[in-house]
Amino acid sequence: MNRSLIISSVLHGALIMITAMSLPFLAKKPLDIPPIVSVELIQIAEKTNIPFAPKAKKIIEKKKKKKLKEKEKKLVSEQAPPKKEKKLISGEAPPKKVKKTQSKTVVSFDQKKEKIKNQNPEAVPLPDKKVKKIETKKETKQNPVKTVKKIETIKKKKANQSPKKADNKVKQVSEFEKKDLFDPSNIAALIDKSKVDDAEKIKKDDKITQSQDKSVLTGKLTINEEQALQAQIFTCWSIPLGLPFNPDDMLVRIKLSLKPDGAIEDMEMLDHIKMNTPGKERFRTLADSVRRAIQLCNPLNVPTTGYERWKKIIFNFNATDMLGG
Amino acid sequence: MIKNYLIFIILITLPFKVFAIIEVDITRGNLDPLPLAVSPLSIDDKSKKEFQKILKKENIGSEISIIVENNLKTSGLFDPLSKDAFLQAPDIANLKPRFEDWNLIKAQALITGKVSLVDKKLRVEFRLWDVLAAKEMMALAFTTVPNNWRRVGHIISDKVYERLTGEKGYFDTRIIYVAEEGPKTQRIKKLAIMDQDGFNNKFLTLGNELVLTPRFNPTSQMVTYLSYFRNLPRVYLLDIETGTQEVVGDFPGMTFAPRFSPDGKKIIMSFAKDGRSDIYTMDLENRIVEKITNHPSIDTSPSYSPDGKYIAFNSDRSGYQQIYVMNSDGSDVKRISFGNGLYGTPVWSPRGDLIAFTKLHKGKFYIGVMRTDGSGERLLTENYYQEAPSWSPNGRVLIFYRETKTNAKGEGFSAKLWSIDLTGYNERLVSTSTDASDPSWSSLLSN
Numbered sequence: 001m002n003r004s005l006i007i008s009s010v011l012h013g014a015l016i017m018i019t020a021m022s023l024p025f026l027a028k029k030p031l032d033i034p035p036i037v038s039v040e041l042i043q044i045a046e047k048t049n050i051p052f053a054p055k056a057k058k059i060i061e062k063k064k065k066k067k068l069k070e071k072e073k074k075l076v077s078e079q080a081p082p083k084k085e086k087k088l089i090s091g092e093a094p095p096k097k098v099k100k101t102q103s104k105t106v107v108s109f110d111q112k113k114e115k116i117k118n119q120n121p122e123a124v125p126l127p128d129k130k131v132k133k134i135e136t137k138k139e140t141k142q143n144p145v146k147t148v149k150k151i152e153t154i155k156k157k158k159a160n161q162s163p164k165k166a167d168n169k170v171k172q173v174s175e176f177e178k179k180d181l182f183d184p185s186n187i188a189a190l191i192d193k194s195k196v197d198d199a200e201k202i203k204k205d206d207k208i209t210q211s212q213d214k215s216v217l218t219g220k221l222t223i224n225e226e227q228a229l230q231a232q233i234f235t236c237w238s239i240p241l242g243l244p245f246n247p248d249d250m251l252v253r254i255k256l257s258l259k260p261d262g263a264i265e266d267m268e269m270l271d272h273i274k275m276n277t278p279g280k281e282r283f284r285t286l287a288d289s290v291r292r293a294i295q296l297c298n299p300l301n302v303p304t305t306g307y308e309r310w311k312k313i314i315f316n317f318n319a320t321d322m323l324g325g
Numbered sequence: 326m327i328k329n330y331l332i333f334i335i336l337i338t339l340p341f342k343v344f345a346i347i348e349v350d351i352t353r354g355n356l357d358p359l360p361l362a363v364s365p366l367s368i369d370d371k372s373k374k375e376f377q378k379i380l381k382k383e384n385i386g387s388e389i390s391i392i393v394e395n396n397l398k399t400s401g402l403f404d405p406l407s408k409d410a411f412l413q414a415p416d417i418a419n420l421k422p423r424f425e426d427w428n429l430i431k432a433q434a435l436i437t438g439k440v441s442l443v444d445k446k447l448r449v450e451f452r453l454w455d456v457l458a459a460k461e462m463m464a465l466a467f468t469t470v471p472n473n474w475r476r477v478g479h480i481i482s483d484k485v486y487e488r489l490t491g492e493k494g495y496f497d498t499r500i501i502y503v504a505e506e507g508p509k510t511q512r513i514k515k516l517a518i519m520d521q522d523g524f525n526n527k528f529l530t531l532g533n534e535l536v537l538t539p540r541f542n543p544t545s546q547m548v549t550y551l552s553y554f555r556n557l558p559r560v561y562l563l564d565i566e567t568g569t570q571e572v573v574g575d576f577p578g579m580t581f582a583p584r585f586s587p588d589g590k591k592i593i594m595s596f597a598k599d600g601r602s603d604i605y606t607m608d609l610e611n612r613i614v615e616k617i618t619n620h621p622s623i624d625t626s627p628s629y630s631p632d633g634k635y636i637a638f639n640s641d642r643s644g645y646q647q648i649y650v651m652n653s654d655g656s657d658v659k660r661i662s663f664g665n666g667l668y669g670t671p672v673w674s675p676r677g678d679l680i681a682f683t684k685l686h687k688g689k690f691y692i693g694v695m696r697t698d699g700s701g702e703r704l705l706t707e708n709y710y711q712e713a714p715s716w717s718p719n720g721r722v723l724i725f726y727r728e729t730k731t732n733a734k735g736e737g738f739s740a741k742l743w744s745i746d747l748t749g750y751n752e753r754l755v756s757t758s759t760d761a762s763d764p765s766w767s768s769l770l771s772n
Binding site for chain 1: 352
């Protein structure tokens with residue numbers, strides 16, 4: 001009895017010891033948590049204007065020479081501007097007429113027509129009457145000054161990746177910039193280039209491009225994203241070529257709710273009342289073609305990021321150019 | 326008050342982000358014909374056997390679907406898919422199509438239907454489905470005598486065309502033309518009429534007298550044409566239904582180039598006398614003749630605008646044959662063609678937006694269109710010899726005739742009907758049993 005108690009207590013003791021020794025806070029040293037580094041994300045346009053060393057100096061010199069030449073030319077042209085003569089156009093063209101043709105559905109003659117079924121589209125709320133035009137974005141100038149976002153915690157990167165190379169680059173660029181291209185608006189980028197590098201690495205890890213990142217914040221699509229969508233839908237939209245041109249019926253607006261993978265979750269024809277209006281059969285035909293195009297293109301080529309931006313999107317299908325306005 | 330203040334504080338402190346909805350403009354699309362599937366119309370065995378006895382056709386359902394398929398294909402706007410690719414049987418497809426199957430073969434629209442014999446009459450039911458939306462777009466049924474089965478196919482084609490393109494079709498129509506036989510120097514010319522697809526061809530005259538320029542009345546089955554009466558060219562009227570014909574007026578000179586007014590109540594034509602030719606109208610009810618132009622030149626080929634307010638014609642009053650437009654009373658004459666070459670046979674589009682014409686330039690003939698003010702001239706087709714364009718009732722297609730060049734022995738001559746749409750790409754030979762010229766397209770029979 002005593003013996004078994006002794007064995008049991010010894011074994012329990014051993015178990016407690018093993019457990020205590022193997023606990024992580026005892027076995028390992030505390031993790032080396034990296035210090036908190038504030039990182040500034042700087043927007044960089046798709047085309048950079050900053051020259052890269054070592055060719056930068058040559059480029060700058062060439063640009064300077066060109067600028068000087070242009071200035072000289074401008075001065076000359078300003079001194080003696082050529083006169084422009086306005087040509088008079090004679091003759092007037094009569095105004096165009098848009099013929100409204102009737103569209104009957106009844107088949108007369110000796111046939112007997114029976115309307116079997118008539119399905120109406122589901123009722124959806126009225127859209128805004130005014131059509132909003134997309135603001136085209138122009139990214140021509142680099143603007144690195146604006147502070148975008150602060151990332152509070154960053155995992156420590158492998159200690160100082162090739163610091164010498166980075167320093168050299170910074171020096172090469174900054175030397176020229178100090179000498180030739182000093183721009184007060186670029187100070188933030190010049191002060192701490194290493195922060196920018198870190199920020200770029202983080203962004204690459206997250207698979208976000210700079211332009212996308214900017215658009216995420218502005219809530220708009222970049223030109224590339226918009227063009228990718230347009231290119232996809234161009235191939236899917238079979239315009240009813242027989243449609244007579246009527247400027248009032250050439251625009252169809254459709255609002256989509258999208259899933260993160262670009263699949264269409266919901267579709268709403270914004271001018272649905274017009275579709276069921278008598279005499280607007282041609283608009284209905286165009287709207288049908290739009291719906292088919294959207295369904296054919298499902299899922300859409302949406303950007304990989306910024307779901308919040310494009311989870312709802314409106315497409316303005318305008319057949320004016322195609323049907324010869 | 327405190328409650329409202331708290332709500333306000335909560336609201337302004339809530340972290341949220343609002344984006345305006347992104348809008349994307351789509352201004353281009355593809356010009357490919359719409360792929361659609363025309364499933365053979367299903368038919369029960371009993372009806373099938375009955376129709377075999379009456380019409381001598383193996384499967385009337387398939388025959389009607391072939392008519393629909395051919396019509397839609399010739400329009401150039403649709404691409405009917407091969408029936409070999411169809412996965413679903415016609416009878417089941419008509420009840421409830423399995424849209425996944427039709428989607429698989431890339432069909433965007435589907436036509437199904439059913440044929441049956443009801444009270445010794447042909448009953449055809451058809452449905453148009455939107456494959457991508459998986460819903461029915463249209464469903465109609467027609468009942469007629471069995472012999473009218475081809476027309477049912479044309480009417481279905483028109484309905485499908487109208488639903489998918491937004492404009493009226495042109496398949497349930499007929500074409501009147503001059504059938505030609507024999508060698509070039511001794512041609513026998515007869516009036517003939519046929520369906521727009523070349524079937525149901527009938528000769529309306531025997532060929533004893535020369536006939537030219539037949540034109541349909543836009544509102545009824547009446548035809549006006551030019552024939553020789555006592556060795557003088559005269560304008561005639563022919564009722565297709567009854568076969569009766571009469572000379573229009575008793576003019577001392579020769580009358581030619583007749584055409585109906587849009588309401589079908591008047592005939593407009595040229596009247597030549599003493600080396601000059603002017604345009605006249607004749608009211609068919611009271612036979613009152615009215616002179617429209619009065620110029621010492623040759624004014625001919627008049628054509629009314631669809632609203633009847635204007636008349637296009639060609640005249641050599643400028644020294645060369647050009648196209649002019651005037652008010653229907655003859656006032657305010659304006660020249661509208663200013664390009665190089667000679668212009669003739671102006672025909673106002675049923676839509677009212679264009680005027681088709683024949684142009685001769687550097688020894689070649691062109692069929693073209695221009696706006697009613699003469700702007701936007703587009704030449705659709707070029708050939709050795711072609712003329713006499715006539716519009717389809719929807720103003721989208723032109724039919725004309727083209728002659729081939731003879732060889733040194735005077736052989737190889739032929740005259741055929743051709744059609745071309747406004748894009749200029751969809752040019753097709755219209756099959757006729759003989760050589761053919763001077764076509765005129767009727768309005769829709771099922772209007």
